Amino acid sequence: MALSTDFGPATALSCRECGTRFDVGPNFACIECFGPLEVAYEFGNVTRADIESGPTNIWRYRGLLPVPDDVATKPNLQPGWTKLVKADNLAGELGMRSLYVKDDSGNPTHSFKDRVVAIAVEAARNFGFSTLSCSSTGNLAGAVGAAAARAGLDSCVFVPANLEEAKIVVASVYGGRLVGIDGTYDEVNRFCSELIGDELGEKWGFVNVNLRPYYAEGSKTLAYEIAEQLGWRIPDQIVIPVASGSQLTKIDKGFKELIRLGLVEEKEYRIFAAQATGCAPVSAAYKAGHDVVQPVRPDTIAKSLAIGNPADGPYVLDIARRTGGAVEDVSDREIVAAVRLLARTEGVFAETAGGVVLGVTQKLLENGKLDPDAETVILNTGEGLKTLDAVSAEARPAAVIRPSLDAFRTAFAN
Amino acid sequence: MSVSVRIPTILRTYTGGAAEVAGEGGTLREVLAKLDADFPGIGARILDESGKIRRFVNVYVGEEDVRFSAGLDTSTPEGAQISVIPAVAGG
Numbered sequence: 001m002a003l004s005t006d007f008g009p010a011t012a013l014s015c016r017e018c019g020t021r022f023d024v025g026p027n028f029a030c031i032e033c034f035g036p037l038e039v040a041y042e043f044g045n046v047t048r049a050d051i052e053s054g055p056t057n058i059w060r061y062r063g064l065l066p067v068p069d070d071v072a073t074k075p076n077l078q079p080g081w082t083k084l085v086k087a088d089n090l091a092g093e094l095g096m097r098s099l100y101v102k103d104d105s106g107n108p109t110h111s112f113k114d115r116v117v118a119i120a121v122e123a124a125r126n127f128g129f130s131t132l133s134c135s136s137t138g139n140l141a142g143a144v145g146a147a148a149a150r151a152g153l154d155s156c157v158f159v160p161a162n163l164e165e166a167k168i169v170v171a172s173v174y175g176g177r178l179v180g181i182d183g184t185y186d187e188v189n190r191f192c193s194e195l196i197g198d199e200l201g202e203k204w205g206f207v208n209v210n211l212r213p214y215y216a217e218g219s220k221t222l223a224y225e226i227a228e229q230l231g232w233r234i235p236d237q238i239v240i241p242v243a244s245g246s247q248l249t250k251i252d253k254g255f256k257e258l259i260r261l262g263l264v265e266e267k268e269y270r271i272f273a274a275q276a277t278g279c280a281p282v283s284a285a286y287k288a289g290h291d292v293v294q295p296v297r298p299d300t301i302a303k304s305l306a307i308g309n310p311a312d313g314p315y316v317l318d319i320a321r322r323t324g325g326a327v328e329d330v331s332d333r334e335i336v337a338a339v340r341l342l343a344r345t346e347g348v349f350a351e352t353a354g355g356v357v358l359g360v361t362q363k364l365l366e367n368g369k370l371d372p373d374a375e376t377v378i379l380n381t382g383e384g385l386k387t388l389d390a391v392s393a394e395a396r397p398a399a400v401i402r403p404s405l406d407a408f409r410t411a412f413a414n
Numbered sequence: 415m416s417v418s419v420r421i422p423t424i425l426r427t428y429t430g431g432a433a434e435v436a437g438e439g440g441t442l443r444e445v446l447a448k449l450d451a452d453f454p455g456i457g458a459r460i461l462d463e464s465g466k467i468r469r470f471v472n473v474y475v476g477e478e479d480v481r482f483s484a485g486l487d488t489s490t491p492e493g494a495q496i497s498v499i500p501a502v503a504g505g
Contacts, residue, residue, distance in 0.1 A: 017470065029500035031424045034459070034470040036502035135504055189504040190474070194497065197423045197433060209503040216505075244505020292469060295481050309479065311502045314469060 005126040009044060010066035013037040013213055016315070024066075026127045026205070028212045036311065037213045038253075039066045046261055048232060051224075056081045058115055058221040064257060065221070066214050067122045075150050076121055079114035080221050082106040084229040084377070089345040090358075094365060098375040100235070102226055103348055109170060110383035111304075111351075112247065113143035116218035120207035121151050123214035129205035131156055132176075135192040136208075137185050137243065137304045138167030139382055144207055145174035156204070158188050163303060166386040184298060186309045212246075219247040223254025226377055232264050236374035239272040239361050241353045241381055242282050242327070243305040245312030248273055252319045272370065273316050273327040274360035276300035276335060276352075282313045286327035291317055301332045301390045302352040304382055326369045330359035338362065339384065339391055349384030357381075415440050417490050419449060420497040428456040437496065442475060443486040445496060460498055470501045 005024065013022040017035025028037055046063040054060030058080035059072040072078070083103045091099035104112040117140070124132055132148040132155045134140050141157040148155035155176030159168070160183060172178040181188045195201040196209050207215045227234050234255050240248040252271055258264045275283045278300025285293045293313035298306035310316070320327050330338070339355035342348050350358070357378050364370035384391070401407040419437040421429050429435050435452070439445035450457030462468050466486075473480045474497040480488045490496065 027424075029422075029424055029470065029502050031427075032459075034424075034468050034500050034502070036470065185504070186479075187477075190472070190497075190499060193422075193499045193503045194420065197420075206503075208505055212503065246505040295479055307505060309472070309501070311470075311504055 006068035007066040007123075007126065008068055008071075009041045009063060010039045011042050012040045014040040026123070026129075026210045028210050039213050039217050041066075043261060046263070048263060051228065051263075058118060058218070061221055061224045064224065065119060066217055067119060071122055074122070074125075075152065076118050077108040077114050077147050077150055079107045079118050081225060084226060085346060085348060087346050090342065093341070093345055094362065094372070096365070096372045096376060100226075100230075100377045101342070101346060101348055101380055102222065102377055103380050104222070105348070105350065105354075105380060105383040109139070109142045109146045110386065111139035111143065112219070112222065112379075112381040113140045114147070115221050116215045117143040117147045117207055119218040120205065120211040120215040121147050121153070123211045124153065124205035124207075125151070127205065129203055130154060131204045132207060133157060133192070133201070133204045134207045134209075135159075135185065135189040136171070137306055138163045138171065138386070139304050140208065141171035141178065142167065142174075145171055145176045145178070148176055149174040158192055160185050160188055164387055164389060166388065167303075170386065185307055186295070189307075189309075216246045216250050219250035220254035220257070222247070222379070223251040224258065227255070227258055227264050230375075234258065234264050234267055234269050235377045237270045237272065237325075237370060237376040239274055239357050239364070239370075239376070239378040241305055241357050241379060242273045242275050242310065242313075242316055243307045244310045245273075245282060245316040247381070248319065249312045249315045252323070269323060271319050271323045271325040272360070272364060273320050273325070274357045275327065275329040276302040276305055276356050277329045277331045278302070279306045279308055280329035281308060282310055282316050283327045283329040285313065286317055286320060293317070300335075301387070302335055302356050303387075304351060304353045305356060326364060328360045328363050328369070330356060330363055334359040334363075336390055336394065340394065342380070343384070348380060350380040351382035351384050351387040352390050353382050354380035354384075355390070415490055415492045415494070417445055417492075417494040417496055419445065420495065422498055422500055424500065425456055425459055425498065428453040428459070439490055441486065442473065442480055442488045442490055442496070445490050446486070472499045472501045473497070474499070
């Protein structure tokens with residue numbers, strides 16, 4: 001059956017490793033070298049004015065994404081255009097001159113995953129898939145469930161069974177099938193990679209497997225938004241959390257595209273990568289001077305970043321080194337302290353991944369790798385309410401009293 | 415040792431479409447050599463020019479990613495299930 005496919009400016013898939021090109025299709029790995037396939041484009045004339053007159057969601061950048069031009073009229077969650085918070089209080093505490101928090105907890109299912117899933121949904125529609133699926137550390141499962149519900153698709157998502165309660169609930173409430181797997185994320189991921197080659201998984205669109213080239217492009221919108229919200233300027237430094245490394249890789253791609261299209265002035269920027277010490281395979285490789293990543297078994301409260309075998313790890317190393325950035329990691333204690341610091345100074349309650357980013361930012365300032373005088377953006381990619389357990393022991397009432405002024409006076413006499 | 419090797423979709427052109435084929439060998443290295451003898455060319459898709467497992471290929475013996483064990487020298491006991499899987503998934 002011929003499908004009426006419309007991928008907008010996308011013209012092909014291209015292997016990031018060896019450059020072999022393929023037709024636009026539901027493929028993700030190069031048949032020559034197993035390298036990841038990326039979307040290649042022929043962009044039309046995209047101007048700042050076109051973008052600024054677009055909708056206040058990621059579809060304002062549709063001319064730079066593998067989606068049809070009428071994408072904004074289709075049933076989807078319209079994610080993006082989240083707040084770029086000028087974090088002056090936090091900057092003051094850290095001794096920084098100019099600091100912003102890109103707060104992606106403001107997305108429809110409260111994580112950056114709504115961005116990537118929205119692109120995958122359009123690819124699924126184009127390829128005629130009726131079921132949307134994924135392996136997930138939690139946030140993605142919820143984003144897929146919600147997006148499938150809105151788009152009128154079935155969904156079946158797979159997660160490690162030991163996730164945070166809130167992520168389990170969010171992943172199942174939208175009515176699709178949620179399957180907990182007794183294993184780590186990497187084992188779930190392997191399971192999905194095998195399911196895709198089996199009859200059971202036929203006609204399924206796995207957003208982060210066979211739709212991954214499209215899905216991953218959604219993270220470029222973080223780069224576009226940050227630059228536009230800064231007044232069409234790329235920041236000097238950016239700190240990005242690393243799970244698979246796809247988000248960081250695509251933010252770099254997004255900045256490069258903006259420069260190439262003349263939408264921002266060319267400048268040098270530095271990309272820093274943040275991991276939790278309990279799952280820091282990329283940070284370990286960076287510090288050891290390696291260009292390949294040895295997988296690890298994750299053990300951290302930052303479960304959304306608990307990928308021990310990160311697919312795009314080698315590219316994170318390449319980009320951190322190319323741009324003069326670094327890769328660093330922080331302990332679970334430092335993560336909790338950073339979540340509380342961000343909440344206390346800016347009124348932003350981040351999930352543990354946000355704590356990883358801020359904790360690493362502090363560490364990079366201490367060891368002199370991050371310039372406190374340079375304009376810096378840090379990412380919060382998820383919502384603190386989904387990882388309550390991380391801080392619940394420390395975030396308690398100051399007192400429980402009878403409803404009387406005397407009781408209050410007594411409790412807080414000093 | 416007789417083992418079983420699961421072939422990813424993108425390599426099934428070598429195996430006539432078979433998703434799983436019989437293999438032979440006491441280590442992963444031997445199993446892959448025999449696999450290439452049975453299906454000429456498939457070995458170079460899994461191993462790079464220097465004979466190492468390609469950067470974007472994961473190989474499992476049973477449940478274990480061989481990067482956690484002895485790599486190509488990982489032993490493959492009788493009846494072992496070997497899986498070759500593209501690494502660029504997930505995240």
